[in-house]
Amino acid sequence: MISSHSPRLPAHTPRLIATDLDGTLLRDDKSVSERTVAALAAAEEAGIEVFFVTGRPARWMDVVSDHVHGHGLAICANGAAVVDLHAGGKVIEARPLHRETALTVVRTLRAEAPGTTFAVELATGIHYEPDYPPFHLDPGATIATAEKLLHEDRPGSGAPVLKLLAHHPDLDPDAFLILARVAAGEHASITRSSPTALLEVSGLGVSKASTLALCCAERGISAEEVVAFGDMPNDVEMLTWAGTSYAMANAHPDVIAAASGRTVANNEDGVAVVIERILEGL
Structure with missing residues (x-):
């Protein structure tokens, strides 16, 4: 088992970070810590895009809307919608259920x-x-x-x-x-x-992973250049698809089995811990 205190770094220089929100990026009180805010900003400054990939609908994205940089896109509703957070959560692409x-x-x-x-x-x-x-x-x-x-x-x-x-x-x-x-x-x-x-x-076929793959293809980003984070079964496909993936210490057992690495819990800023180590290695 990979130690959660020393998560394995990606083999490839990452171009995109894809992170779930609840139970992953957000603390249990639904806040984003100052450490995490700083890590996200530092990643964007280093040229690494950050995608929020969540089961939440666009209208519930206010928890991170102040921390969006660059493109401002997020994947919501488990991949059913790509939204522009710079435009108030406008749905710019939908993959609906008939x-x-x-x-x-x-x-x-x-x-x-x-x-x-x-x-x-x-x-x-x-x-x-x-x-x-x-x-x-x-x-x-x-x-x-x-x-x-x-x-x-x-x-x-x-x-x-x-x-x-x-x-x-x-x-x-x-x-x-x-x-x-x-x-x-x-x-x-x-x-x-x-x-x-x-x-x-x-x-059918709609998931965080499939929509993230489409967004990455539009940018010429391969799966090997993606680092993903998650904690629940709706993250499994995304963590399996990404070249490097981390299950939170608080994650569901299926997520731990699917991810290539582990980090500390959401309340301990597990996403920020990994981002900081990645940036140190650049």
């Missing part, structure tokens, strides 16, 4: 896991079913059945669906993820980032 596919997943999970409730994350905001845990940060949400939330008067008339969320009040989170992937994985990409039994459903 509504019929979302309905298929809804029907499948209702049958396989009775008691599951759903929320629909649109490019314009989130809406959810009556028994779904309410979003207090989104008081303007519409509350209705998933079928009504996904209905369009005519095809293409509604806002893009960025992801479907499925919540179960009783199931073990990992067991729920396995069940959903077996039952509906042929229709959509299914992952999780919450400590509860809350699943995130995206279009």
Whole structure:
């Protein structure tokens, strides 16, 4: 096992750092430490782009919007949206979940896991079913059945669906993820980032990794030139794809297994620790 106190450095000079937010870059109180702010700025000054890659929607990116440099782009909703944080979180590219596919997943999970409730994350905001845990940060949400939330008067008339969320009040989170992937994985990409039994459903093939790969290809950046950080199952593909990757000390076991290295916990500024060592080596 690689020591979290002495993380292995990348074999190639990095050109891009891709970091998850919650449980990774952010401390548990959702703050960004002064040390981390300084490390991000130093990386950009050294010519290394920084991408925030998160399951959060664009409207919840205020936690890092003051720390965006250079391009100002972020990957949100587990790869379903590329947003410009310099333009107030404007979605500049979407990889939506087709509504019929979302309905298929809804029907499948209702049958396989009775008691599951759903929320629909649109490019314009989130809406959810009556028994779904309410979003207090989104008081303007519409509350209705998933079928009504996904209905369009005519095809293409509604806002893009960025992801479907499925919540179960009783199931073990990992067991729920396995069940959903077996039952509906042929229709959509299914992952999780919450400590509860809350699943995130995206279009088939859409993930943090696949959207990051597209963004890197546009810049002529190879996977070997990317350093990635994460802590939860929705980070696994990204950490596997990147040439060098670090699991936080607080990471899910699947993330630790997927990453090429480890660093200290998010509350100990694990991302900053690695960035500082990388910059020392340049």
